[in-house]
Amino acid sequence: MAMLLAGCGGGGARTLPTVNPTQVQADAAVVSALIEAERTAIAAYRLGMGRLAGAARATAVRFLGHEQEHEGALTRAILSLGGKPPIRRTPAAYSAGFPRLSDAESALRFALDVENTQVSAYVNALGTVAAPGLRATLASILATEAEHMSVILGELHEPQAPQAVVTGSKPT
Amino acid sequence: MTDRPITRRRALLAGGAAVAVASSPGSARAAVDKALVKKIERRAVGAATLDELRKMVALEAIANGRLLRPSETSVVRILEEHATQHAAALGQLMKDQLGTEPPATPKRTEISGLLGLRDRTAALRFASRLEGRAIATNISGIRTAYDSQIRQALAGIVGSDAQHLVLLRQLLHEQPVPSAFERGAA
Numbered sequence: 001m002a003m004l005l006a007g008c009g010g011g012g013a014r015t016l017p018t019v020n021p022t023q024v025q026a027d028a029a030v031v032s033a034l035i036e037a038e039r040t041a042i043a044a045y046r047l048g049m050g051r052l053a054g055a056a057r058a059t060a061v062r063f064l065g066h067e068q069e070h071e072g073a074l075t076r077a078i079l080s081l082g083g084k085p086p087i088r089r090t091p092a093a094y095s096a097g098f099p100r101l102s103d104a105e106s107a108l109r110f111a112l113d114v115e116n117t118q119v120s121a122y123v124n125a126l127g128t129v130a131a132p133g134l135r136a137t138l139a140s141i142l143a144t145e146a147e148h149m150s151v152i153l154g155e156l157h158e159p160q161a162p163q164a165v166v167t168g169s170k171p172t
Numbered sequence: 173m174t175d176r177p178i179t180r181r182r183a184l185l186a187g188g189a190a191v192a193v194a195s196s197p198g199s200a201r202a203a204v205d206k207a208l209v210k211k212i213e214r215r216a217v218g219a220a221t222l223d224e225l226r227k228m229v230a231l232e233a234i235a236n237g238r239l240l241r242p243s244e245t246s247v248v249r250i251l252e253e254h255a256t257q258h259a260a261a262l263g264q265l266m267k268d269q270l271g272t273e274p275p276a277t278p279k280r281t282e283i284s285g286l287l288g289l290r291d292r293t294a295a296l297r298f299a300s301r302l303e304g305r306a307i308a309t310n311i312s313g314i315r316t317a318y319d320s321q322i323r324q325a326l327a328g329i330v331g332s333d334a335q336h337l338v339l340l341r342q343l344l345h346e347q348p349v350p351s352a353f354e355r356g357a358a
Contacts, residue, residue: 015204015205016204016205016208016209016212017204017209017318062349063349065352066349066351066352069352069353070352073352073353119331122327123324123327123328123331124324126314126320126323126324126327127320127321127323127324128320132315132316133315135314135315135323136311136312136314136315137353139310139311139314139315139326139327139330140311140353140354140355141352141353142327142330142331143307143311143330143331143333143334143354143355143356144334144349144351144352144353144354145331146330146331146332146334146335147334147335147337147338147348147349147354148349149335150334150335150338150339150348151338151348151349154338154342160335160338160339161250161251161254161332161335161336161338161339163332164253164254164257164258164332165257165258165261165328165329165331165332166328166330166331166332166334166335167324167327167328167331168331
């Protein structure tokens with residue numbers, strides 16, 4: 001990646017940190033893990049929708065679409081980094097360890113847990129990813145996952161913005 | 173139900189930790205102009221702090237302005253409290269890590285459009301615009317900051333501000349999550 005140079009009057013060129021090949025590879029590894037997290041979320045919403053009806057189901061359908069868009073964006077990102085998306089596992093492999101969802105509430109609580117885990121993964125990724133443009137994409141996805149959490153909390157009749165800092169590391 | 177997600181989260185975090193070691197800047201930082209990096213980070217965190225201070229002042233004015241219903245006022249009070257915490261955390265970050273004072277808290281008269289609000293819809297839309305602007309500023313900061321702690325601090329605030337947007341959109345009877353990519357609005 002090209003070295004970033006910022007001119008400054010009279011003092012010659014100043015050098016800013018660059019993204020080296022090792023960091024590009026590391027970024028690709030982070031994105032690969034996030035793709036798998038999105039696929040897990042997609043599987044969770046597909047499973048949970050069966051227990052939901054009405055507005056809650058419509059919300060789940062919408063959020064499922066968002067997770068699919070996230071997976072698509074991350075797939076494009078990993079390709080642009082010269083990496084390859086992880087091999088897609090079978091649907092059963094993604095849902096193998098999911099809890100038994102007996103009713104709407106258990107489906108919503110599981111969706112909330114999945115979103116909380118997602119937020120934690122994106123916050124963690126933003127601490128390590130070196131490419132600025134990729135960080136902006138990850139931050140916009142993080143914001144959307146936090147929004148999903150808020151809506152799900154509302155469906156559960158719980159406070160929708162319970163914390164001033166949303167890192168996914170605190171229980172919801 | 174509880175065991176599995178924790179395990180999955182641990183796996184994700186462990187993966188991230190491994191990546192953090194692999195991507196440690198190390199020698200790449202050796203030739204870096206640290207003063208310029210600090211300058212860029214001061215600008216980014218300063219802008220984020222100012223947006224949170226602006227929200228803090230505006231949300232307090234809106235909550236006290238008798239334009240909203242009681243239930244709406246309660247929501248705006250929560251948002252104001254969070255904005256206060258965000259501004260304090262970012263201000264401390266500026267002092268401790270960037271060696272500079274945070275920007276001054278703006279006066280109500282310095283917040284364009286605030287004093288002209290005449291009804292609840294206008295007030296809620298105004299609050300929504302401020303939250304959107306803060307998200308955009310924070311994402312811009314995440315893009316430009318080199319320090320991982322600064323980026324993660326901004327990320328936690330982005331998540332919170334995004335949840336504020338959901339609350340305001342619901343009060344306005346708008347779609348709470350209209351896009352798969354929340355970028356706020358500049």
